Amino acid sequence: MKRSAQIQRQTKETDITVSLHLDGSGIYDVNTGVGFLDHMLTALAAHALFDLNVQATGDLHIDSHHTIEDVGIVLGQALNQALGDRRGILRMGHAYVPMDEALGFVALDFSGRPYTVFKAEWATPAIGQFPTDLVQHFFESVAVHSRLTLHAQVNGRNDHHKAEALFKAFGRALRAAVTIDPRRSDNIPSTKGTLT
Secondary structure, three states: OOOEEEEEEEOOOEEEEEEEEOOOOOOEEEEOOOHHHHHHHHHHHHHHOOEEEEEEEEOOOOOOHHHHHHHHHHHHHHHHHHHOOOOOEOOEEEEEEEEOOEEEEEEEEOOOOOEEEEEOOOOOOEEOOEEOHHHHHHHHHHHHHHOOEEEEEEEOOOHHHHHHHHHHHHHHHHHHHHOEOOOOOOOOOOOOOOOO
């Protein structure tokens, strides 16, 4: 079973294409026009071992908000499509990732119920062209559109380190959650019989 997706979303603000292969080896090609977002998505792909291609153009002459938000939306849609009915997956995953003085933690559940709890404090208004208040919004966008329950938190001093620890932890938690459970065979990992 090839667990892959390709999604394109075109609006008056952005044009985004995401190709995703869950059972990859961490190969990535990411070009969003927002350097720090590219850096974070490549870290996510490398730690999730997803093959990820993200090509985005947006109204960066205004600011980076629409591009960051819409990439999160499309990445969430790609995760949802690639997982299908979520048959056989471990479903839940978590990871701690240290990044120098920072420590990020992510726990997630492909429950079919979108929800985000996010705890972070930022020292600066932006990391490059990536406003720090949009880190939470990016994760919320992914969670809503992948139908994922997500808890994320980070401590530290340096905002670059804190954001990177979160994205790496997200990648590792995703890798765990989408792994096929050999003991579950072909069953839906829910007592309800559905994750939709």
